[in-house]
Structures are given as structure tokens and as C-alpha cells.
Amino acid sequence: MRGFSPGGKPPADRTVVLEEHRLLSQKLFVSVSVFAGLGILLGIVCLTFNIYNGNVRYIQNSQPYLNNMTAVGCMMALAAVFPLGIDRYHVNRPQFPVVCQ
Numbered sequence: 001m002r003g004f005s006p007g008g009k010p011p012a013d014r015t016v017v018l019e020e021h022r023l024l025s026q027k028l029f030v031s032v033s034v035f036a037g038l039g040i041l042l043g044i045v046c047l048t049f050n051i052y053n054g055n056v057r058y059i060q061n062s063q064p065y066l067n068n069m070t071a072v073g074c075m076m077a078l079a080a081v082f083p084l085g086i087d088r089y090h091v092n093r094p095q096f097p098v099v100c101q
Contacts, residue, residue, distance in 0.1 A: 036081040043075040
């Protein structure tokens with residue numbers, strides 16, 4: 001029959017949303033958070049080096065403003081690891097939608 005799903009029923013006229021709370025391995029979250037923290041520290045070191053040595057010719061030729069923006073962008077991307085790893089271990093179930101938003 002045309003227009004029907006394989007079960008013989010008409011297709012749903014709306015999207016069915018199934019809420020499923022998944023848990024993240026705490027060992028994985030801690031290890032990735034440690035590496036993200038080290039990456040943020042390395043970004044701070046690079047940013048500090050770039051600002052402190054801004055008058056050196058090689059640094060001036062390497063587009064220091066672009067380097068600064070790249071370092072800040074990498075630090076922001078690495079900082080996203082922390083809020084994206086929040087699960088039921090860190091937040092109660094009723095508060096979870098607020099944290100996700």
C-alpha cells in the first residue's frame with residue numbers, strides 16, 4: 001500500500017520525542033577535563049608569550065592579533081568540555097533542562 005509505513009499504519013504526523021538521560025563515564029570525563037585544562041593553560045602561556053614579546057620582529061611578522069584570536073578561540077573550545085560533560089551525577093534531574101539551555 002502506498003503512503004503507509006512498513007507496519008501497515010500511516011506515518012506519524014509529528015515528531016516523537018523520547019527523553020533519554022545518558023550517563024557519561026566519570027573516568028572519561030575527568031581525563032578529558034584534565035587534558036582540556038592543560039590545553040587551556042598552554043593557551044594562556046602562548047597568549048602571554050605573544051603579548052609579552054609583541055615587539056620582537058618575528059612575532060610582529062606572524063600576525064600577533066590573529067595568533068591571539070586563535071589562542072582565545074582554542075581556549076574557549078576547550079572550556080566547552082566542562083559544561084558539556086554535565087550529567088545526572090552533577091545536576092539533579094529536575095534542574096537538568098535548565099542547565100542544558
